Amino acid sequence: MNPALRTIGLGKSFGGFKANADVSLSVKQGARHALIGPNGAGKTTFINLLTGVLPPSAGTIWLNGEDVTYASQQGRVRRGMARTYQINQLFAELTPIETVSLAIAERQGTGARFWSRVGADSAVIDEAEALLTRMQLGAMMTRRTSTLPYGKQRLLEIALAMACKPKLLLLDEPAAGVPEDERHDVLDSVAALPEDVTVLLIEHDMELVFSFADRISVLVQGALFAEGTVDEISSDPRVKAVYLGE
Numbered sequence: 001m002n003p004a005l006r007t008i009g010l011g012k013s014f015g016g017f018k019a020n021a022d023v024s025l026s027v028k029q030g031a032r033h034a035l036i037g038p039n040g041a042g043k044t045t046f047i048n049l050l051t052g053v054l055p056p057s058a059g060t061i062w063l064n065g066e067d068v069t070y071a072s073q074q075g076r077v078r079r080g081m082a083r084t085y086q087i088n089q090l091f092a093e094l095t096p097i098e099t100v101s102l103a104i105a106e107r108q109g110t111g112a113r114f115w116s117r118v119g120a121d122s123a124v125i126d127e128a129e130a131l132l133t134r135m136q137l138g139a140m141m142t143r144r145t146s147t148l149p150y151g152k153q154r155l156l157e158i159a160l161a162m163a164c165k166p167k168l169l170l171l172d173e174p175a176a177g178v179p180e181d182e183r184h185d186v187l188d189s190v191a192a193l194p195e196d197v198t199v200l201l202i203e204h205d206m207e208l209v210f211s212f213a214d215r216i217s218v219l220v221q222g223a224l225f226a227e228g229t230v231d232e233i234s235s236d237p238r239v240k241a242v243y244l245g246e
């Protein structure tokens, strides 16, 4: 079976500086894979290459066995890749049920007509409700998004990505900036994502990664530095040294 995601020799240079260098990473179908690394390691650059925000300087990207190195961002979404985005001002004025319903309608190609129909489409709203309940947003789905606790807003970003029905979900630091008392909410919801969705978590926080991942890759100065199970990575003195040296 093809890996859900594979990069071969992926590289990105800014001028003479290599932000990513020869990154060959394979994410198995159904995996809970984490990519960690200290600040400046090249994690954001890597996610921008995967999603097509930036073109690579070298290497190839394969999604479920298909070369998507030069596919558009939208083309990658159509092929089953979704990532989380920060909720923008427009969405902040909507409620979670409106936001996710709109994303589902968009996926079905009826987004533009969604609001003009009286009562909208009940199947779309049912799907949105189920998704929001799964992400522990059921009790808040009719509140304006800008009034939700920050942790809930981060969960809505994940629900929005899940509305695309992805095969591969890229989570970019889902708990970043979330206050301590809301973090367990985010961690629980991330842990409860459907098993058939492959997840690549890009994260700086090692504790979060250790509670979530079944495989961890460590990026340092743009290159893969170590890869292994949670036990292997958490006991690797070289990895600890890299983090302590930040």
Ligand code: ADP
Pocket: 014, 017, 018, 019, 037, 038, 039, 040, 041, 042, 043, 044, 045, 046
């Ligand atoms: P991380 O997300 O792991 O903190 P980044 O991918 O943001 O790391 O950055 C990796 C390195 O690449 C940093 O040294 C950063 O300054 C550099 N970098 C990132 N984007 C650019 C850019 N557009 N132009 C020049 N340097 C960049």
